[in-house]
Amino acid sequence: MLRVRPITTADGDLLKTIAIESGTGFTSLPDNEDLLERKIEQSVSHLAQEASGPSPVTYLFVLEETDSNEVLGTCGITSAVGLDAPWYHYHIGTIVHASHQLGIYNEFRTLYLCNDYTGSSELCSLYLRPAYRGSGGGGLLSRARFLFMAEHRQRFADRIIAEMRGFTDQHDSNPFWEGLGQHFFSMHYQQADFLTGSGNKVVIAELMPKHPIYIHLLPPEAQAIIGQVHPNTEPACRLLQAQGFRFENYVDIFDAGPTLAARPDEVDAIRRSRRVEAVVDETPAPEDARNYLVSNTGSSGFRCVQARLQPTLNRVRLTPELAAALEVDNGDPVRLVSLPGATGP
Numbered sequence: 001m002l003r004v005r006p007i008t009t010a011d012g013d014l015l016k017t018i019a020i021e022s023g024t025g026f027t028s029l030p031d032n033e034d035l036l037e038r039k040i041e042q043s044v045s046h047l048a049q050e051a052s053g054p055s056p057v058t059y060l061f062v063l064e065e066t067d068s069n070e071v072l073g074t075c076g077i078t079s080a081v082g083l084d085a086p087w088y089h090y091h092i093g094t095i096v097h098a099s100h101q102l103g104i105y106n107e108f109r110t111l112y113l114c115n116d117y118t119g120s121s122e123l124c125s126l127y128l129r130p131a132y133r134g135s136g137g138g139g140l141l142s143r144a145r146f147l148f149m150a151e152h153r154q155r156f157a158d159r160i161i162a163e164m165r166g167f168t169d170q171h172d173s174n175p176f177w178e179g180l181g182q183h184f185f186s187m188h189y190q191q192a193d194f195l196t197g198s199g200n201k202v203v204i205a206e207l208m209p210k211h212p213i214y215i216h217l218l219p220p221e222a223q224a225i226i227g228q229v230h231p232n233t234e235p236a237c238r239l240l241q242a243q244g245f246r247f248e249n250y251v252d253i254f255d256a257g258p259t260l261a262a263r264p265d266e267v268d269a270i271r272r273s274r275r276v277e278a279v280v281d282e283t284p285a286p287e288d289a290r291n292y293l294v295s296n297t298g299s300s301g302f303r304c305v306q307a308r309l310q311p312t313l314n315r316v317r318l319t320p321e322l323a324a325a326l327e328v329d330n331g332d333p334v335r336l337v338s339l340p341g342a343t344g345p
Helices: 009-022 033-047 137-151 175-185 189-197 202-207 220-224 231-243 268-272 320-326
Strands: 002-006 058-065 070-078 089-099 104-114 121-128 160-163 246-251 258-262 274-280 290-295 304-309 315-318 333-338
Touching: 002 033, 002 137, 009 033, 009 058, 009 070, 009 121, 033 058, 058 121, 058 137, 070 137, 121 137, 137 231, 137 268, 137 290, 137 304, 137 333, 175 189, 175 202, 175 220, 231 258, 231 268, 268 333, 274 320, 290 315, 290 320, 304 315, 304 320, 315 320, 315 333
Parallel strands: 121 160, 274 315
Antiparallel strands: 002 058, 002 304, 058 070, 070 121, 089 104, 089 246, 160 258, 246 258, 274 333, 290 304, 290 333
16 A cells, blocks of 8 residues: 655665665755755654644654555645745746837836745655656655645645646756856756755846846747646646636746746645544445545644545544554544545535
8 A cells, every 4th residue: 555654764775765766956865965864854853743833843744555565755835935044936027118209119028136036935855756657646746745745734835836847858958057057157967956955045036137037038948848747747837826826926946947836725635635533444345436645634643544434424434454554443533535536615
């Protein structure tokens, strides 16, 4: 059975493998052993504590196969970005140049360096290893975070963002970077990507232009990929849009990938999820049972699975196998939400 749970120190080697596999542009998991170890330690420590509000900590989770204990992927949620270091985006705006005397009116799209999403919670680090794609694990990894956020609202901000990985070509190069960023950084895209992923965001403030950039002055190749996602990121992007996330004209300053945003109550899985009481017995799910995401209500002991269920208003029957995967007993509270394509509460 596939299950999402918080990362542990025992998952360190696997996270390092994922950091290498994910490649250029996956800045939230850089190939930096010391940084990855700190991220794991921070996640484990903070999940064991009572939350006092949003803070600059990233909670990391993994997808595992319970029979083999093999870890298939990872995902994360940063409680609040930009509180420990500036958080940069380009905002796509409009500047008008007009002359009544000459009868000329022109609108130009611009990029403006900003920190508008400071303090937001961020969905990050979603990665499913290639051999396991297409089995539904990616959807479980992504949506499980919403049940965690719904159950532990005090840990998160009133706005959630997700930076979508931007386009790169077969040489791990990004046309937007080649047309803009490299002129100010004087380094290859991969090197700049590694620096910021390793937490060295000061260089952005030191080197990036502070004035609006006219998009029409950039090379056509750079203009064409502004707001475009990496092909491997398209499924995750569609899933978030279906959940209620939208593009608000903010893009990454390096690869120009879009940033999606939503308020917690606008996110479908958060809004519709609810607590019910677990009833553990051997009765199998009826034929008309539907697909649900179901989790326990823990933090450091959080567990989430997908299962066919038929909940009532206040209760849901779980087989002993499901209860064991969720680590719940008869009478314990669980949180659930129906999956796309399922009807009912």
